[in-house]
Amino acid sequence: MELKSEARIKVSTFDLVQIFDCGQCFRWEKETDGSYTGIAYKKVVNMRVETDENEDMKTLCIENTTPEDVKNVWTRYLDLSRDYEAIKGELKQKDEILSVAISYGEGIRILQQEPWETVISFIISQNNNIPRIKKCIANLCEAYGEFAGNYRGKSYYAMPGPEIMAKLTEADLAPIKLGYRAKYLIETAKSVLNDNGETLINSCNSSSEAAYEYLLSLCGIGPKVAHCILLFSMGKMESFPIDVWVKRVMNQLYNIPEKDAAAMKSYAQEAFGQYGGIAQQYLFYYIRKLEEEKGKS
DNA sequence: TTCCAGGTGGCAT
């Protein structure tokens, strides 16, 4: 077992609050010192950002990790190889409305999470709110997931795999409080195991269309959840998930009728192209920030 | 109390 230490990485376009609080992931918690502790790929780490003298670069500090994990896990998880400055510049030029939204979430990055965990997380997310989604996922992992480590006195557990979930009954899941979604998880776990999880794993390298069709075949996954999985775990950056918030923001800013998801989808394709999913995150974050500010006043 | 949440499955047209 290699000794864990702290890794320091120069980053730009990077804000932990925005990355972990923009609805794409549910497993990171803010510590009292402002850092975030969470788990991904069965590894528990703590992250904080130090601002340098030189304004435009920052240092990401990852505690409780190894150089190997930085290289093999965190660089990809945090999408550090992608040039978000260039993408933001391009999107701002294309669309003035989006330009404003981007200014609210300059530090957002799209994570590349584990496909299975993302499948489960977003099945749970349907017709549900973010605090409760987090609770459900934490309950599920604590009850049936593998112990992954301790940090600052707290225990962390991985998402149980399909081989574990396929054997559970709805009664087993009752204490998790998933509601009617419990049976969807069990059904989906069984389906994924039909080919030993290979189609799901290979979906990262498949075309977006093929991956989308496969995801739709799973119980509890419709168009919106499928697009979230494509975007947040498979690097399909053009995927444009349309949920209640995006409907709201597309209606308010672009005057597209609230219920016309087809028009929103085609607008995104035209205006945002291959970065539709990134644009969607800026819009999602923006409308939620506006609502939050409205609620306070 | 009623409404709502990162929607989908099932059923009727």
Place this chain on the structure above:
DNA sequence: ATGCCACATGGA
């Protein structure tokens, strides 16, 4: 193909 509606749970 499209339009309803039920669905568990908990916070506002």
